Amino acid sequence: MSFTVKINGSTHSVDVDGDTPLLWVLRDVLGMTGTKFGCGMALCGACTVHIDGVATRSCITSIESLGKSQITTIEAIGETPAGAKIQKAWLDHEVVQCGYCQSGQIMSASALLASNPHPSNADIDDAMSGNICRCGTYVRIREAINLAAQTNEKGG
Numbered sequence: 379m380s381f382t383v384k385i386n387g388s389t390h391s392v393d394v395d396g397d398t399p400l401l402w403v404l405r406d407v408l409g410m411t412g413t414k415f416g417c418g419m420a421l422c423g424a425c426t427v428h429i430d431g432v433a434t435r436s437c438i439t440s441i442e443s444l445g446k447s448q449i450t451t452i453e454a455i456g457e458t459p460a461g462a463k464i465q466k467a468w469l470d471h472e473v474v475q476c477g478y479c480q481s482g483q484i485m486s487a488s489a490l491l492a493s494n495p496h497p498s499n500a501d502i503d504d505a506m507s508g509n510i511c512r513c514g515t516y517v518r519i520r521e522a523i524n525l526a527a528q529t530n531e532k533g534g
């Protein structure tokens with residue numbers, strides 16, 4: 379069956395079964411491999427993308443459920459204001475270790491910063507709790523989000 383999906387500002391037509399997860403469409407059909415497969419059961423966060431700005435697990439999101447939603451992936455998150463700040467803070471703070479979980483971490487952190495310019499540590503922990511890092515970069519992730527938030531104007 380043919381579906382039209384809007385990803386990173388471009389429209390793509392894909393011919394897949396309706397229950398195909400968005401993650402497989404991104405990786406296997408469109409060759410966008412920045413979004414990672416970890417568990418396939420919404421337990422690890424490696425596959426996180428934005429659907430209309432909301433951090434969403436693409437491994438359990440069927441292509442037929444997307445409708446006219448706008449999807450943003452790690453390939454384009456740096457083009458959003460919050461995503462650019464998060465990616466700069468990640469580099470400045472040298473967050474990444476093996477890197478496998480990090481596109482999902484950045485997508486969750488960017489969604490948080492876009493919706494809450496000055497998150498508390500509790501807000502950060504709450505927003506990031508579904509993103510697992512086997513390398514244990516959690517402390518640096520929290521510090522980098524705080525660093526990115528410092529670049530937002532007070533009250534903004």
Ligand code: FES
Nearest residue numbers: 416417418423437
């Ligand atoms: S692969 Fe989707 S949450 Fe783990």
Ligand code: FES
Nearest residue numbers: 476477511512513
């Ligand atoms: S950096 Fe290795 S799993 Fe997170």
